[in-house]
Amino acid sequence: MRVASALLISAVASGCSGNQSALDPHGAPAIHMEHLIIGIVAICTVIWVVVMVMLGVALLRGPRAAADTAKSEAWLAMTVVAAVAATVIIIAGLTIASFYTTRDIGVPKSDALTITVRGQQWWWQVFYAGADATPGFQTANEIHIPIGTDVHLRLESADVIHSFWVPSLAGKQDLVPGRSNSMLLRAEKPGVYRGQCAEFCGLQHSHMAIMVVAEAPADYDRWAASQRGDATMPADPDAAAGRGAFLAKPCAACHTIRGTAANGTTGPDLTHIGSRLTIAAGLAETTRGSLAAWIADPQTLKPGNNMPMVPLTSAELQNISAYMESLK
Structure with a gap:
């Protein structure tokens, strides 16, 4: 517990814990999402500026344009054609960018570490599968992952629709009763990353947080080995x-x-x-x-x-x- 507390304090000091901003990425999926967000915002900003400039030009040319109707209509037709063409190109480009970003962040490798997360009202049940002779184990409200490693999250719900979201590491994905969804989770830096249920799921929805602890592979292996063991008989x-x-x-x-x-x-x-x-x-x-x-x-x-x-x-x-x- 002292090690865990020290990790939490260190993470808070470094800004890794409690920060639920998609603009503070520490994992490959989140970095891809940030690039997409910045690209969309930049393009929309340019469009807004162009529209404002065109509006200003139209207002200034209004009185003069009335005197030359033919020329005004030709200019207006060219403007509309250019605007429609630009709209088609921009929407197509954003659609393609969104498609490739979603594909890159949603397909974990076949050999990725697999963790099953089941949403409950109002907590998270976490299953680590066993391998060969190594038994699996279960924990709650906390996921440990090794840094620099692709993690395949299998997302399920036991009751209502929940949504898993750790903004600094990945996008959000719904947990739907009766089906299993998947997402890729990856952390590049050690730290404690706070996540949250992002789908209203009942009275205590706002109190349904989850902590993702990213640590060095050796530290993760030691943690997993300790979690597989049974509870010890207390000496106190x-x-x-x-x-x-x-x-x-x-x-x-x-x-x-x-x-x-x-x-x-x-x-x-x-x-x-x-x-x-x-x-x-x-x-x-x-x-x-x-x-x-x-x-x-x-x-x-x-x-x-x-x-x-x-x-x-x-x-x-x-x-x-x-x-x-x-x-x-």
Whole structure:
């Protein structure tokens, strides 16, 4: 958790975290999108200037043009023909540019790292597939990727239409119930890039953020290896008591903690929740205090979410939050 917090602080200082601007690209798809945006804006600016100049010329020539109707009509016909031709050329050019940009950012390589992201109300379920004898694993609201590597995101929805958008890394893509969409994600620089659901999906739509952590390949490999493992038995007495309380309460019916009897699938996998940067889809930084506040009353912090308020004593709340924090 200390490493994750340090990464978050470093990213904030460098402007990589919290910046959701498509004009601050740090990945190949986002760079292609920026070039397209700048090109369209530049062309539209030139068109606006030309139209204003032509309008000014027409206003200045108005009185004189009335005296020479034939010449005025000929000039007007040539202007209209030129404008129509220019419009056709510009629209065709922008269409072709948009087509090639979309093609370049939407077709991941066959050997790209594949991650499945499933939108839920209102959080992100993330699946990393296994390979050969290597088991897969699941996390929530946070995607880790190696820099300089094409990542194939398979996008799905469990309930309503969501939209995945990390502006600094890629364009947006909808998550539609009953079908699977794909997009290419790539980061060229290490950092934490904040994303957001970009399709109104219900009451807590604005509190459905996702963090993409881009790191060196060696750091990514270490992170993935740690995520594949089961939760360790806590050594701290409070955390150990919290483990027992968690398994005895309804929490275990909704959440999975690998290595324990908790195997619920309704809520996020909590096996390594203590290593994540945030909880509740970006609502708060992962600390023992924020974990305790969320467990005590999730409906006050995020009204309408599917996590019920479980009656806990003060000691049980302290112990379970200590256990959650220990799950690195």
